Amino acid sequence: MSTAEQSKRPGLAVWLPLGLFAGFLALVIVGLYWPADREVSSAFIGKPLPAFDLPPATDERPGLATAQFQQGGKPRLLNVFASWCVPCAVEAPQLAALAKQGVEIDGVAIRDRKEDVARFLGQYGNPFARIGKDDLSQVQLAIGSSGVPETFVVDGKGIIRYQHIGDIRQEDIPLILRKLAEAEGGAQ
Amino acid sequence: MIAELGLAMLWMAAALAVLQLVAGALALRPATAHLAGVVRPVAMLQGLLVACAFAALIWLFLNTDLSVKLVAENSHSAKPFIFKLAGTWGNHEGSMLMWVTIMSMAGGFVALIEKRLREETLIATLAGQAFVSLGFYAFLLLASNPFTRLPEPAPEGAGLNPLLQDIGLAFHPPTLYVGYVGLSIAFSFAVGALVTRDVGPAFARAMRPWVLGAWIFLTLGITAGSYWAYYTLGWGGWWFWDPVENASLMPWLAATALLHSCSVLAARNALRTWTVMLGVIAFSMSMVGTFLVRSGILTSVHAFAVDPTRGSFILALLAIYIGGALLLFALRASTVTEGARFAVVSRESALVFNNVMLCGILGIVLVGTLYPLLTEAMGVKVSVGPPYFNPVSAVFAIPMMLVMAVGPVLRWREDKGGRITWQIAVPAAVMAAALLAVELLFAPINLLPALGLAIAPGLAVASLQPLVGRNLRRTPLATYGMVIGHLGIAVALFGMASEGAFSTERLAAMNPGDSQQVGPFKVTLQDIGPVAGPNWTALEATVAASYAGGAATVLHPQARVFANPPGNRTESALLTRWNGQLYAVLGEEGEDGRWQMRFWWKPFVPMIWYGGALVALGGLLALMGRVARDVKRLVATDKIAWRRERQGR
Numbered sequence: 001m002s003t004a005e006q007s008k009r010p011g012l013a014v015w016l017p018l019g020l021f022a023g024f025l026a027l028v029i030v031g032l033y034w035p036a037d038r039e040v041s042s043a044f045i046g047k048p049l050p051a052f053d054l055p056p057a058t059d060e061r062p063g064l065a066t067a068q069f070q071q072g073g074k075p076r077l078l079n080v081f082a083s084w085c086v087p088c089a090v091e092a093p094q095l096a097a098l099a100k101q102g103v104e105i106d107g108v109a110i111r112d113r114k115e116d117v118a119r120f121l122g123q124y125g126n127p128f129a130r131i132g133k134d135d136l137s138q139v140q141l142a143i144g145s146s147g148v149p150e151t152f153v154v155d156g157k158g159i160i161r162y163q164h165i166g167d168i169r170q171e172d173i174p175l176i177l178r179k180l181a182e183a184e185g186g187a188q
Numbered sequence: 189m190i191a192e193l194g195l196a197m198l199w200m201a202a203a204l205a206v207l208q209l210v211a212g213a214l215a216l217r218p219a220t221a222h223l224a225g226v227v228r229p230v231a232m233l234q235g236l237l238v239a240c241a242f243a244a245l246i247w248l249f250l251n252t253d254l255s256v257k258l259v260a261e262n263s264h265s266a267k268p269f270i271f272k273l274a275g276t277w278g279n280h281e282g283s284m285l286m287w288v289t290i291m292s293m294a295g296g297f298v299a300l301i302e303k304r305l306r307e308e309t310l311i312a313t314l315a316g317q318a319f320v321s322l323g324f325y326a327f328l329l330l331a332s333n334p335f336t337r338l339p340e341p342a343p344e345g346a347g348l349n350p351l352l353q354d355i356g357l358a359f360h361p362p363t364l365y366v367g368y369v370g371l372s373i374a375f376s377f378a379v380g381a382l383v384t385r386d387v388g389p390a391f392a393r394a395m396r397p398w399v400l401g402a403w404i405f406l407t408l409g410i411t412a413g414s415y416w417a418y419y420t421l422g423w424g425g426w427w428f429w430d431p432v433e434n435a436s437l438m439p440w441l442a443a444t445a446l447l448h449s450c451s452v453l454a455a456r457n458a459l460r461t462w463t464v465m466l467g468v469i470a471f472s473m474s475m476v477g478t479f480l481v482r483s484g485i486l487t488s489v490h491a492f493a494v495d496p497t498r499g500s501f502i503l504a505l506l507a508i509y510i511g512g513a514l515l516l517f518a519l520r521a522s523t524v525t526e527g528a529r530f531a532v533v534s535r536e537s538a539l540v541f542n543n544v545m546l547c548g549i550l551g552i553v554l555v556g557t558l559y560p561l562l563t564e565a566m567g568v569k570v571s572v573g574p575p576y577f578n579p580v581s582a583v584f585a586i587p588m589m590l591v592m593a594v595g596p597v598l599r600w601r602e603d604k605g606g607r608i609t610w611q612i613a614v615p616a617a618v619m620a621a622a623l624l625a626v627e628l629l630f631a632p633i634n635l636l637p638a639l640g641l642a643i644a645p646g647l648a649v650a651s652l653q654p655l656v657g658r659n660l661r662r663t664p665l666a667t668y669g670m671v672i673g674h675l676g677i678a679v680a681l682f683g684m685a686s687e688g689a690f691s692t693e694r695l696a697a698m699n700p701g702d703s704q705q706v707g708p709f710k711v712t713l714q715d716i717g718p719v720a721g722p723n724w725t726a727l728e729a730t731v732a733a734s735y736a737g738g739a740a741t742v743l744h745p746q747a748r749v750f751a752n753p754p755g756n757r758t759e760s761a762l763l764t765r766w767n768g769q770l771y772a773v774l775g776e777e778g779e780d781g782r783w784q785m786r787f788w789w790k791p792f793v794p795m796i797w798y799g800g801a802l803v804a805l806g807g808l809l810a811l812m813g814r815v816a817r818d819v820k821r822l823v824a825t826d827k828i829a830w831r832r833e834r835q836g837r
Contacts, residue, residue: 018518031561082573
């Protein structure tokens with residue numbers, strides 16, 4: 001490591017900061033003036049769940065496999081969460097409210113540790129019937145989720161019917177219930 | 189009258205900034221070089237006028253002049269004195285005026301005292317400073333005038349946001365502003381030096397005190413902010429990688445790199461291009477941070493400061509200044525002549541390596557902060573959390589700390605590894621022993637905390653090595669500053685690693701009279717009862733905690749309910765011992781009448797903030813050492829000039 005950066009003619013490298021800065025500007029201008037539509041429809045809607053079989057993320061609940069979604073019955077929610085994710089803690093009361101109304105919810109814990117998941121569930125409540133442990137985000141990516149939290153409506157045949165991106169707010173609950181009802185109607 | 193006077197002084201200061209820019213730019217041409225004499229006095233006068241305008245605003249707030257819109261919207265006649273004062277800058281307009289005030293006064297101060305730099309470069313620097321100030325004057329006068337009158341005086345003020353009625357938060361923004369403005373001076377120096385192609389040791393020496401000063405304030409701001417988040421949010425965490433935290437961390441990382449690069453340029457006349465670029469980047473990061481926080485483009489806990497139109501204005505300033513400076517850099521970098529060379533094993537190399545690592549961390553923090561924005565532009569919303577930031581920043585931080593242990597004992601220009609065998613072997617042995625001890629005594633421990641626990645003691649030993657074999661009374665203050673600063677990093681690292689490795693948590697539903705074991709503490713819930721504060725009511729738990737069977741200390745965690753505006757806040761209770769902290773939070777009442785209580789025992793966690801304070805202290809010592817030396821030199825040259833003059837007669 002000598003003064004290579006200065007002994008050579010700098011050439012194109014000196015334009016790099018300006019180029020990166022231009023990229024930054026473009027990004028924030030898009031973010032500021034064309035904020036994304038929060039209710040995007042996923043490319044995975046109408047497709048079957050990919051095959052997976054996850055070990056349990058906590059000792060209190062079993063793990064999660066695709067087969068469990070394909071046994072007929074009511075549509076279920078599949079919630080992608082993590083103990084380190086703040087919006088997931090914020091949406092916990094809404095999930096609890098849904099569970100209280102009889103909605104069955106399964107969880108996938110992303111890049112998490114057992115003790116952290118247990119702490120999270122102890123603190124914010126545990127609305128889940130089953131929780132799979134997805135340490136490498138493989139299932140997360142396979143079902144078209146790129147962040148946490150996200151919630152999928154999956155019908156009795158294991159088909160994804162709706163994808164909710166971001167935390168579920170109080171005002172989103174009717175929408176989720178409607179999508180569940182639609183999924184139930186569609187599956188019969 | 190006072191408001192009109194303040195506004196008039198602000199307009200005059202803006203006009204002087206135009207004059208400072210035009211005269212400074214013209215003075216760089218040979219034909220109009222005689223204009224150079226105007227620039228310094230104008231810069232000083234401009235600083236003075238803005239200071240008077242700011243004093244006028246303070247006067248209006250202290251006297252609660254309710255005919256002024258800003259005062260009526262943000263103050264109240266019955267507020268305590270200190271919050272009337274803090275109310276001056278506890279709002280958007282006032283804080284922008286404060287920013288311009290600090291910036292222009294700093295510019296005036298540079299004009300007053302800076303004598304080492306070539307006159308031409310200094311003039312270019314002051315012109316650059318005026319150019320930056322002008323954008324903020326335009327922002328103030330055109331889009332956020334603090335002196336606007338109401339058609340009818342308001343009967344009473346609306347009061348200050350209760351969240352901001354906290355003594356710590358009253359002084360939090362000024363601390364960060366001083367940091368950001370200090371970096372704006374460094375930015376102006378970099379632009380001035382690029383304009384006159386005069387990048388050398390004199391430039392680095394002139395810039396260094398400003399970078400050091402800014403860096404001290406940023407260090408204090410981040411350390412205090414982290415502690416504030418730790419005790420008020422009630423989650424027991426001390427750093428959340430929240431966009432606003434990142435916005436304050438990024439300028440700090442750039443300033444740290446700039447500080448070290450400045451030292452190389454001042455001492456060895458090497459790393460010219462690199463130092464100039466970091467000067468531009470450091471201020472860019474402060475502006476990017478301000479933009480991200482103020483525009484509300486990223487969701488965050490600081491959302492009360494949000495306004496999209498102001499975001500657009502800051503974005504425009506950002507595009508002009510940073511884009512302009514980077515363009516200038518791209519055009520001029522190839523004409524900056526090559527600096528001094530150095531060997532692979534040398535102090536310069538160690539500093540270059542660490543600078544690259546710091547910039548690496550800066551890059552990953554920036555990418556992580558902006559990534560949700562990027563995916564949102566493609567229609568997907570994500571949250572990037574600690575699983576990304578922690579390991580990826582560690583990839584850069586760990587090699588950096590290892591090199592940091594060796595760098596200060598290396599010689600400038602060229603050194604031989606053999607000369608410092610002992611200085612490498614001792615810290616390495618300490619690290620190996622610590623790693624072994626950690627693995628044998630406390631396994632299983634996660635990788636990162638284990639590495640932190642191993643590196644911290646080795647780094648602490650290594651940081652003291654530059655003092656070995658020196659006459660301690662003749663060692664310069666700046667060296668002490670470096671030693672204490674590096675020691676502070678080791679102390680903070682130990683606190684972080686210990687918190688990560690050894691924290692124990694207990695979540696329990698308790699009836700009064702129940703006890704729980706939390707680490708070495710036995711905690712007993714004695715009672716729960718209501719208490720009332722000035723603008724809140726709360727349920728307060730009385731918890732007796734006894735350490736390892738010793739006498740009990742009583743803690744009072746609260747769950748507060750605020751009436752106006754309505755809101756809840758948990759007030760955690762902390763018990764600090766020399767070897768850690770007990771953290772108690774009162775949660776909700778369960779259906780069976782038991783209370784949710786959360787306790788953490790966090791061994792050595794206060795060391796994180798002690799370490800931060802040490803780092804700032806190290807910076808302060810270095811600054812004092814540098815300034816004292818500069819003053820001595822200035823006095824000496826004046827004396828010589830005076831003698832010569834007398835002999836000449």
